[in-house]
Amino acid sequence: MPVRQDYDLKDLLRVMQRLRDPDTGCPWDLAQDFDTIVPSTLEEAYELAAAIEQKDFPHIAEELGDLLFQVIFYAQLGAERELFDFAEIVSILASKLIRRHPHVFANGELEGVVRETSSVEAIKESWESIKREERLNRQETSLLADIPVALPSLARAQKLQKRAAGVGFDWPDSAGVLRKLDEEIAEFVAAADEGPQRQEEELGDIIFTAVNLARHMGVDAESALRRASTRFEERFSRLEAKASGAQGGIEALDAQALDELWEQVKRGA
16 A cells, blocks of 8 residues: 555646546546536536535535536636646636735735725625626627626526626515515416426516515525525435324325324424
């Protein structure tokens, strides 16, 4: 067994080079390209989010490493095609962060120090102004142009709404959003006989408005739904445990019996 040793970023980059070596590398890694590793990237990001939500700090370090490896993988693919490399990724990121934080980096210099303290609101306004300028430089004229379509649906809805709210297209408070939610639910009920496409549209409007309500309440919709799913999973597991004593198990219980057990679980009984 090899002796454990401490590795650094240079070693990690070398590991990736070895994995992609055409002669002595890993067949699986050699078969990958930009498109095929995207699902792994998304999966690693969600595994990190789950570890953070569970306060599993030893596991967080491991998950951060897995996510970093995704960046290293893309960097190797870019280098092989002479598109970009890891050094360029780091340089672009550092430049962007310095540019977007003029309240920290005086004159756009890494060691330039701004002595005055900025308010959070002023920082937000500056951030959005800088991003608008970046979009114009990329010839993206729409305010929503750079919001990725591939974002999870709840997160994308929240980002679209936040961006629109930045120019005043928003409800003044959560009460207006609640009224809009009631309106959307009524429209969904009215569309019950109008076919699945119409129902899907109206249901989508309900979810979109619920995300807007979450944003007004300072709640991240994606995290809220993940936590709700986790609560359901935990409660259903306890329901299964309670039902295991019944003859035939959970499958043998009728809807009323299941509902009674569910209420017991929710009460912690």
